[in-house]
Amino acid sequence: xxxxxxxxxxxxxxxxxxxxxxxxxxxxxxxxxxxxxxxxxxxxxxxxxxxxxxxxxxxxxxxxxxxxxxxxxxxxxxxxxxxxxxxxxxxxxxxxxxxxxxxxxxxxxxxxxxxxxxxxxxxxxxxxxxxxxxxxxxxxxxxxxxxxxxxxxxxxxxxxxxxxxxxxxx
Amino acid sequence: xxxxxxxxxxxxxxxxxxxxxxxxxxxxxxxxxxxxxxxxxxxxxxxxxxxxxxxxxxxxxxxxxxxxxxxxxxxxxxxxxxxxxxxxxxxxxxxxxxxxxxxxxxxxxxxxxxxxxxxxxxxxxxxxxxxxxxxxxxxxxxxxxxxxxxxxxxxxxxxxxxxxxxxxxx
Numbered sequence: 337x338x339x340x341x342x343x344x345x346x347x348x349x350x351x352x353x354x355x356x357x358x359x360x361x362x363x364x365x366x367x368x369x370x371x372x373x374x375x376x377x378x379x380x381x382x383x384x385x386x387x388x389x390x391x392x393x394x395x396x397x398x399x400x401x402x403x404x405x406x407x408x409x410x411x412x413x414x415x416x417x418x419x420x421x422x423x424x425x426x427x428x429x430x431x432x433x434x435x436x437x438x439x440x441x442x443x444x445x446x447x448x449x450x451x452x453x454x455x456x457x458x459x460x461x462x463x464x465x466x467x468x469x470x471x472x473x474x475x476x477x478x479x480x481x482x483x484x485x486x487x488x489x490x491x492x493x494x495x496x497x498x499x500x501x502x503x504x505x506x
Numbered sequence: 507x508x509x510x511x512x513x514x515x516x517x518x519x520x521x522x523x524x525x526x527x528x529x530x531x532x533x534x535x536x537x538x539x540x541x542x543x544x545x546x547x548x549x550x551x552x553x554x555x556x557x558x559x560x561x562x563x564x565x566x567x568x569x570x571x572x573x574x575x576x577x578x579x580x581x582x583x584x585x586x587x588x589x590x591x592x593x594x595x596x597x598x599x600x601x602x603x604x605x606x607x608x609x610x611x612x613x614x615x616x617x618x619x620x621x622x623x624x625x626x627x628x629x630x631x632x633x634x635x636x637x638x639x640x641x642x643x644x645x646x647x648x649x650x651x652x653x654x655x656x657x658x659x660x661x662x663x664x665x666x667x668x669x670x671x672x673x674x675x676x
Contacts, residue, residue, distance in 0.1 A: 356580045368581045369581050370582050371579075375584065386576060406575075408575050409590075410529075411530060411538045412540050413540060413541025413549070414541075414549070420577070420580055439663065442662035443663040443665075451659075452654070453655075456652065457652050459649070471658065471662060472654060472662075473653060477650060478630075480635070482625050482626065482643045483644050484643045485622050488643065489615060492608065493615065494609055495616060
């Protein structure tokens with residue numbers, strides 16, 4: 337059995353979307369994926385890509401992916417590497433594919449001069465939490481993630497509601 | 507009194523660092539800021555900047571800043587706007603400077619096609635938590651932030667420890 341890790345290309349977009357959907361299902365949000373192949377191609381493979389992606393092949397067949405981009409630490413004055421998604425197909429688990437992906441992502445972080453590799457984990461995902469802890473990861477539990485979306489975002493931006501129906505629900 | 511919001515330029519780098527340090531002090535981590543003016547200039551004002559920054563002037567004098575970059579939602583297939591830092595000088599608080607900065611950031615998010623504006627707040631910062639809640643923000647408390655840095659990151663990347671001292675501490 338051979339595990340190999342490679343940067344994704346435009347030709348992998350359908351596969352990336354399949355991995356994104358499978359991960360959303362694992363995260364108990366199967367309906368949450370609105371992304372299309374066209375979105376992923378436009379945003380990942382144009383002149384100024386918003387993200388990068390690695391594919392793990394097991395014996396030449398895609399078995400998992402790591403999806404990342406760069407954030408920035410104002411304290412360190414350096415970009416950090418943010419791992420948005422890490423996923424391995426059910427049938428390829430236990431082979432070291434996730435570890436191989438994570439190691440490659442860490443190597444890219446070091447190579448790009450990023451002093452931090454960061455990601456998120458669901459609090460009920462105990463095996464993942466334990467795995468990360470054993471690896472030397474810290475948990476930044478003092479910080480709460482905040483998000484504004486939809487009508488609240490439009491309102492904050494000083495825009496009118498997108499539709500009368502949405503407006504009346506405010 | 508006039509509040510005006512403008513994109514930062516290279517000439518603002520010293521001011522940006524002053525704001526970063528003042529915010530770190532507010533966050534009870536005054537020693538945490540390693541960033542230099544050279545770092546901020548290199549990473550924010552080169553050909554492929556890692557971040558963007560807005561300055562709020564009150565009667566022509568810098569009073570606060572918003573420091574942001576783009577992340578990416580694999581579920582939505584769209585970039586999101588991530589607000590790393592938002593800060594207003596003590597003497598300019600209560601004038602609406604923070605709100606004006608946040609509104610401009612939200613307007614940029616909408617303009618850039620970002621369905622989400624996201625940031626973090628310290629769990630003990632109750633006034634901020636309440637302010638964000640009133641604004642329609644959601645708190646993603648099911649997700650824990652995880653980070654690997656320093657020797658743990660080098661180890662994960664398959665590298666030797668940076669120094670014998672660090673190595674012996676493993």
